[in-house]
Amino acid sequence: MNSNKYLTPKEIVAELDKYIIGQGDAKRNVAIALRNRWRRMNVKSEMQSEIVPNNILMIGATGVGKTEIARRLAKIANAPFTKVEASKFTEVGYVGRDVESMVRDLVEQSVNMVKSEKKEEVKLRAEQIVEDIILDALIPPMRTNGVSKSTSEENSDAEPKSEQELNERTRERFREKIRNGELEDRKIDINVQKPAGSGIGMIGGGAMDESSMINLQEMIGNMMPKKSKKRKVTIAEARKILIDEESQKLIDMDEVKETAIRRAENTGIIFIDEIDKIAKSGGQKSGADVSREGVQRDLLPIVEGSAINTKYGIIKSDHILFIAAGAFHVAKPSDLIPELQGRFPIRVELENLTKDDFFHILMEPKNALTKQYMALLESEEVELTFQEDALDEIAQTAFDINAEVENIGARRLHTVMSRLLNEFLFDVPDKIGPNAKIVITRELVKEKLSGLVKNKDLSEFIL
Incomplete structure (x- = not known):
């Protein structure tokens, strides 16, 4: 290692x-x-x-x-x-x-x-196989009957050869279109393997737990012959289904288990x-x-x-x-x-979280709640920013509610943030359109969360 x-x-x-x-x-x-x-x-x-x-x-x-x-x-x-x-x-x-x-x-x-990991290793090979399957579904290759050339080449050879070449050229043209993503919405028929054990009822009872029942179901499914069914799907969907199937065939499951x-x-x-x-x-x-x-x-x-x-x-x-x-x-x-x-x-x-801890939790982690809400509103082209003193007020509120009711640690921040931003999340994009800017200030936090700590009936904050 x-x-x-x-x-x-x-x-x-x-x-x-x-x-x-x-x-x-x-x-x-x-x-x-x-x-x-x-x-x-x-x-x-x-x-x-x-x-x-x-x-x-x-x-x-x-x-x-x-x-x-x-x-x-x-x-x-x-x-x-x-x-x-x-x-x-x-x-x-x-x-x-x-x-x-x-x-x-x-x-x-x-x-x-x-x-x-193994599927990732064979992905390229699986993609090549799937490309051929999709191409065959669109333009089937011409079958050669294996008839030997006759002595009069000019008469017997010319037409079949031109048909074969035409088929190959058409296939290559379509192969390029598949690679360029031009035919993603075109529907084709593919054969899809039915999952092992489909149609078998849940077996079990007594002291068997759910995972044991599923394992038994899978074992019986594996003993039965594999069945496939025809499905009409878009090329984009077919690619996903077939890559998964072909990758499964290419990997050695005994090696995977070991x-x-x-x-x-x-x-x-x-x-x-x-x-x-x-x-x-x-x-x-x-x-x-x-x-x-x-x-x-x-x-x-x-x-x-x-x-x-x-x-x-x-x-x-x-x-x-x-x-x-x-x-x-x-x-x-x-x-x-x-x-x-x-x-x-x-x-x-592990120590109980303090007000300062809440403040840092809102500011520093890669997956901080503030960053999550910013990303959510950014998807609607709305810019959300938090002033530092606003975060300080949010942290104080969460800490006070934890002290007043049940202490649920950092999870309290989810409830407080949801209450604070509820109105904005509802108004976007109907009232607050694209390119708008929302700035969360200390005053706004106090206004939205006013009286929560003083109010003894905090049932809505108990998760």
């Missing part, structure tokens, strides 16, 4: 800073965890298999950036990533999703990633949200607490490292990085069973 492909911890934190404000401690820990993966892969001795990732437990209120840190980390690493909610799982033997399904989801993500499982095993990240919901709160145990403890015990072998059977093959979870997160308002991390606590050695407490 080339170290140039992998960022240093400092560079990883710098990348995360582009999208997430604050939470330096959490960023440092996930950056170290990611870099340690590259370090492990470059260990030459048998020690490589002994080095396991240090799983992370993030503790913080909703909307402080727990999920976003994990999601951005996976994008930086170009690693398979899946997010699950611990509260959705049920103990083995009960109806519902079992904990192994999260590993199956991870493998599915990994297969899709590898498949996309690569995907290896990638999921060595670089996969599983984010378990709401882990506090399966912790028992207080000393007394109710029936629900016993069930939650069962889910925790089911999690143990997977987080520790075990072999899980998936439709693509067996995957070992020993080197998958697990990041768990929870608000822990009612329960405490110590309420998790001791064995599970030990599987998450790194604990990070």
